Amino acid sequence: KAGVTQTPRYLIKTRGQQVTLSCSPISGHRSVSWYQQTPGQGLQFLFEYFSETQRNKGNFPGRFSGRQFSNSRSEMNVSTLELGDSALYLCASSLAGAPGGTEAFFGQGTRLTVV
């Protein structure tokens, strides 16, 4: 069974640009969550999508957005990039709603560098 796939693995962008990151969950998983990991702030929850609906959102500015498609694949977008957006972005999928479906399976992340 394929794991969670995040693309691209690495990105370098310039301040002011926008970026789109992609996440393909494990087959059958309908919940996709996004996290930002930085040395200073640690791991912070961005948002969660389930059946194409955002049902949970962390404390991030509106520049951070996301969506989920009918096949459960998810994208997150960051507009007007700032230097502080440089981070490892992790995606996690889970069998939300199913018995024992509490475990989140993580992808390898996308390393975003803003210059």
Place this chain on the structure above:
Amino acid sequence: AQTVTQSQPEMSVQEAETVTLSCTYDTSENNYYLFWYKQPPSRQMILVIRQEAYKQQNATENRFSVNFQKAAKSFSLKISDSQLGDTAMYFCAFMKHIGSARQLTFGSGTQLTVLP
């Protein structure tokens, strides 16, 4: 809001020895889940062990076990017979039992180094 605290930024242990990583949390919830994840240099987050708050029995997974003290809001991880491959950053995480929604709150992590 929930908070998770890991007070040991770094720890080391000799190969084959036992080490315990500490975690405390703060919540007003009664039903929740607690997790330990490891993140090796590859950056892939891997679930180590899971504990449901309503279960009094401490979870175990092979060499990994937890000491869950609900009243004290403490959730420590014990690694027995440490192996070089256990070297990683370990994160304690909390998840509310709110229907099907999934949101993890992580601690700041403990960097564990297993010494040969």
